[in-house]
Amino acid sequence: MNGSSGARRFGAGPTGALMCAVALVLGGCGVLSTKQDRRFAETLADEHYPGTLEVIEAHKLFPQASGSEVSFSVAGDPDAVVRIRVDAEAGTCNTHPCRQALDDAVERGRSEAARLRILIRTFRSCGHEVIGVDPSSGAPWIVASPTNATVTRVLGDIGSCVRRWAEADARIGGTARARGASVNIASPAVARRRPAARTSRPTAMRLSETRLLAALQSRPYFVASYSASHGRIDTGGSARIVQPxxxxxxxxxxxxxxxxxxxxxxxxxxxxxxxxxxxxxxxxxxxxxxxxxxxxxxxxxxxxxxxxxxxxxxxxxxxxxxxxxxxxxxxxxxxxxxxxxxx
Incomplete structure (x- = not known):
């Protein structure tokens, strides 16, 4: 026990930070602290959500000196992922008491999963499979190949789908789409080359994986943008090209x-x-x-x-x-x- 807590204190001060940087090269203190945070998160889950939360992964928070982000799957909800920042040494979660932070994270994860299901179902009903989701903006990735002859129709079709998505999202309390929305459009060739999904992971995690989004952004793609007036999406839309x-x-x-x-x-x-x-x-x-x-x-x-x-x-x-x-x-x-x- 003394050795473990000592290792955490070792990484906290200025001298320790330098030594920890050396230790990281040799596979040292960063790995140790993440393992401690993972065990701490597992204990929290077993205590407050027994049989419900299972740790998927933990990774070091950077550039913070301590703490890790831990991701959980949720029993009974294959789409949901719960993310929480924990610091085993301090006994806190994102600097707050862990019980409330975990409750908030679970509620947020379930709510985001419900909204993700609406997104996927709505676009699927329009003939578009959602192959990715931007984690910061919530913009979906779909596959299409507009041309000069078809781009106006394609933008209109996607815009109608975006309006249906925004209306369905609003019915469960979503407000972001009231200000407008955007959709990322990958070419069929790029979509075919994207990395295989890790099916053991929750849908929310699979669709926002870094390696997936990097692959989709590796070639030029279109962004269709739709403004909103009085909370209603304008289906006309406009497009731009994003290049590497x-x-x-x-x-x-x-x-x-x-x-x-x-x-x-x-x-x-x-x-x-x-x-x-x-x-x-x-x-x-x-x-x-x-x-x-x-x-x-x-x-x-x-x-x-x-x-x-x-x-x-x-x-x-x-x-x-x-x-x-x-x-x-x-x-x-x-x-x-x-x-x-x-x-």
């Missing part, structure tokens, strides 16, 4: 170079800003993007160009403009806040 980091950097570099060449005709000393805003798809297309490029008419000594003027540019998916840039005028005073007009 390297592709996004290539796109931005191509756009900046092309805009610089066009602007140099009237502004020989032009400097183009590295600002990267949101590029939206032109209505009725999946291969025409419109966004802003900021620039400075001339160099300001050695200062970096933030961009006090802007042009509107429409490009192909590689970043090559498909027409002349359109001047948007002054969008910033000096190095003050940016004020871009709506596209």
């Amino acid at each position: 980091f390297e592709s996004r950097q290539r796109f931005a570099a191509t756009v900046r170079a092309a805009v610089r060449d066009q602007l140099r005709v009237s502004h020989p000393n032009v400097r183009v800003s590295e600002f990267q805003g949101v590029w939206r798809l032109e209505p009725g297309t999946v291969d025409r993007l419109t966004g802003y490029v900021l620039y400075c008419e001339r160099s300001d000594g050695g200062k970096r160009c933030l961009g006090d003027r802007a042009v509107v540019v429409t490009t192909d998916v590689r970043g090559e403009p498909v027409g002349p840039v359109r001047e948007a005028g002054k969008v910033r005073e000096g190095r003050g806040p940016l004020r871009l007009p709506p596209l």
Whole structure:
């Protein structure tokens, strides 16, 4: 017992943190503390929810010096996952008394599972299987391959489904969709290559696994966004493309170079800003993007160009403009806040 608590104290102070970092390389104190937290969580579950909660995994909280996040499955609910932060050394859960924290976590896990079932059932009834869920926004991932000829219809179909989802979610107390919603759309090819689901895990955990979401985001994908008015979803929607980091950097570099060449005709000393805003798809297309490029008419000594003027540019998916840039005028005073007009 003394050795275990000593190991926890060893990792708490500044010197201990340094030594613990060395120990981690050798498989030391971080693993030990996580094992202690897992055992602590198992004891809590056995005491307060006997036969109901079973620990699935525990992982170290970073950059905190102590504590772990522990995930439980729930007997009788294959969709629910209960997550709680525990610190065995302090005897607390997320710095609070553990009984109340565990009760709150169980209630939250069951509520989220009920809402997840509504999401899955609603989209399935619309002909879309939910293959992933963003854990921060709650946005579902579905599979589709819109084209210029079909994108308007596809957005409308998905929008009708989103409205039904929002209405069903509201009936059990959900409020987030009243402000609007978004849906991530993976291509069939990317969906086929996603990692196999770990069927032993709760649905809520499977659909938000890091490796799954990383695979879905590894190639360009569409995001369909739907606004809401007075709590009712507008089914029309709009779409944008999200690209992996390297592709996004290539796109931005191509756009900046092309805009610089066009602007140099009237502004020989032009400097183009590295600002990267949101590029939206032109209505009725999946291969025409419109966004802003900021620039400075001339160099300001050695200062970096933030961009006090802007042009509107429409490009192909590689970043090559498909027409002349359109001047948007002054969008910033000096190095003050940016004020871009709506596209």
